[in-house]
Amino acid sequence: MPDYHQILTFLGMVVVAGPLLLTAVLGVSSLLDWKLSEEATSRMVHAAVTSGLLAAFVILASMLNLGTRHITIDLGNWVVIPHHYHFSVKFIFDRLSVPFAILSFVLSGTIGAFATKYMHRERGFNRFFSLYAIFVLGMIVTSVAGTIETLFAGWELVGLSSALLVAFFQERAAPARNGLWVWVIYRVSDAALLLAAVAMHHLRGEGDFDQLLGAGDWPYEYSAIAPHQALVVGLLLLVAAAGKSALVPFSGWLPRAMEGPTPSSAVFYGALSVHLGAFLLLRVGPLLERSAWLCAAVVAIGLATSVLAYLAGSVQTDIKSALSYASLSQVGLIVAEVGIGLRYVALVHLLGHACLRTLQFVRAPTLLQDYRALENAIGGRLPRADTPWGRLAPRQHHHAWLYRLGLERGYLDSLLRDYAVVPFVRVFRWCDALERAWTDLLSGEASRESDQVKPHFGSIEEFS
């Protein structure tokens, strides 16, 4: 007869195994170019999400019933170099991870069901669900990760699937361009998280959250790490969270992400993906508390994001962008709550906000249709009530700058482009020109055949 811990271990495995199997099946079929039917794909998605969700619910029920606040499932060392390094795979189920995992399953399942209809007969149906499976796996691994390295693996999976989903409608250049922009921001975020992970590993000798964040159950852990160390690691984690959650100064990618199909916008940028940074900060909360400066930075970035998102959201002209900024303003508040130390408030805020925003995103396309029908019925525009803030706001001409600030989305994208991307590209293009001159000199002739390559390959038949 299996004991209580063995049953919970099994259930914990099911939570992760469902998305993992789904990813494996859809990934291998993509690799082998096997076309799965829409029905088969839908069933697999349904089975994977339902099994994971049920297992997570049973774990939650057991924890509530038995008063257990923290369950660790240690799968042992994945890689070990004696005396130097170990990478252990460990999952933790506590008051933070279980609600977040359940939220991920509920929203992913809802959107999965929605997408099977929404994407029906779409050419990229299988591609969408392959990326969806990677995303769900990444979310679940991140949610229940017991070590910073495991969290990093999940974090990267979420990043890749998100960037590729932004570029889902790949016949147009704009989605691909936006997908690349999202990927660049995510790489910065990943790099910061990787450095933080390694730094934490070195500080405590291992990457387990139990060791890093000290004794106690979430949210009452106490970290013994020195304040100056906490500040360095915490700032890296804050950069990672800012990239993932589109906090200032990385907010520009969020409206770009709306290029993807509605289901992915809903579940990824409106509900789950955008909250991942806040989740990370909640997970490392004890670390933040070790440094007042760090807490202040978290609060400042959260509030700045919230204000900026409110301003930008107020002047958006399409519903998805307006919703994405509305989402961001709430995420900013959640981050500020984490910085203040209100972790339960932040968690509840996060859960509620994610559900509401998913509903709004999924409703958005039909809402427009309904508005149109109503306006046709009454033969004019629907009356529009002014918001309380709108009534209070002064309407003088000199406040046009505020409007412009919102319209330009805080100039954040322009700043990143003009002061980071453009100088970077210019420097390396200059180096490239130097290399060309050098090889031309050595060759005694034009050395680059690649200069003759046309921007486009022309007629495919020429090469086939």
Added chain:
Amino acid sequence: MNLLYLPWLEMAIAVAMAGAPAISLLRDPNRAYRWGLAFTGLKFSCAFLAWLAFALGVPAEEAARRSVQPYMFGRTLFALDELSAPLVPAVALLHFLTVLATARTTRRRFSFSYSLATGAIRLATFSCTEPWVLIALLAAATVPPYVELLNRGRPTRVYALHMAVFVALLVAGWWLVETAGRPESPTATAWWVTVPLLAAILVRCGTVPAHCWVTDWFEHASFGIAMLYVTPLSGVYAAVRLVLPIAPDWVLRGIGLVSLTTAVYAAGMATIQREVRRCYAHLFLSHAALVLVGLELHTELSMTASLCLWFSVILSLGGFGLTLRAVEARFGRLSLTDYHGLYEHAPTLAVCFLLTGLASVGFPGTIGFISTELLVDSAVEASPYVGFGVVAASALNGIAVLRAYFLLFTGARHVSTVSLRIGARERAAVLTLSALILGGGLFPQPGVDSRRRAAEEILLDRAERPLRDAHVRLRDRPLAPPLDGAPGRVPFE
């Protein structure tokens, strides 16, 4: 007799050496392809069996007893050790898969006999530890690419100049080491003794500013030949065998710094390239430099990381190269200035492109993940700045890979009246590499163990060299006459 007792390594080299001249006589590209495939397949099988024998612990004496090397050279020159055991079959596999995936349209351009010749030299190089023989092999390996450029009527000066400098520095460097006398320890090595050797390694590995020959080589050679020449990282092998055992710490730190600069610079360059081959060449340069960074830190962790990354680079960048080559075979050389919309034409190639490209930058679930983790860990241990550099290079490489993916596979779809989907042989090649990349990513421990043992061996060699050399000096020293009736010095034995 156990089948594994046979000298499989020699047979692999012999098969390649026999195949190269035989195939050069064939004029029909399709016949050359079939025979090339047979020879490279046989070569890979022999190399695999050699590795299997090593991995199963078959005593080296058994193969040595049946070897022809003592008759030919008077001693055993080519043998596997912990470092070379997995590299040899990996290189042979890459050669085999490159030949296998050669499309009909490129068979006339791809030289199967040169591929076999370079394969033979490469296997011999990777199984050799004798310094002068290794130097001779490294020098010999520079010739077939030069002939390839001549045969294609392309400019040779950039390549020839760099390789001439490399060979000259290599020979001069080792001559200096030999004539100056082996130092008592790496720390006692005079700086001027190691400088030419170091410079040679940096040139061969394509370290900034001596890196332009790599991009120039990719510009002018056929993609398959170009990839096979650089991907095994022969320069890194030379560094491990020739430089690491004798170089003082500060010299290694210097190489590490230059390599780190190269890693970041090449990664940055890869992100702005306007053509696919150049992007690939810069990705390769960045990865080769990252491998060197790990080696030059010369801790057990960094060495293990570096050797893991080396193996990962052979598979992932090899697979990435094969995918690009398959794309080129269909659409010609591709610019990175416009969106080509190739996904719908070749979805499997798109998936393989992403998989191999992301494996090279250490994406979770692939073979590169754990090596990147280990490398970053050991780099941060050495210095936070080194760690930052490694992470920055990795992040930039990731951006370069996805940028290339978006530019090649997204964009307006073009209608084609013929199928441009991946062929069966190409599919077999890229799927084999994909399976290894994913298998190594999901079950990394055996690979890490093997590389750790190799790292320990290298570090032990570096640490014990002073003792061994002292042993040799004492043994060779003439006996001093006894003083005042004291007993004479007993030779150290």
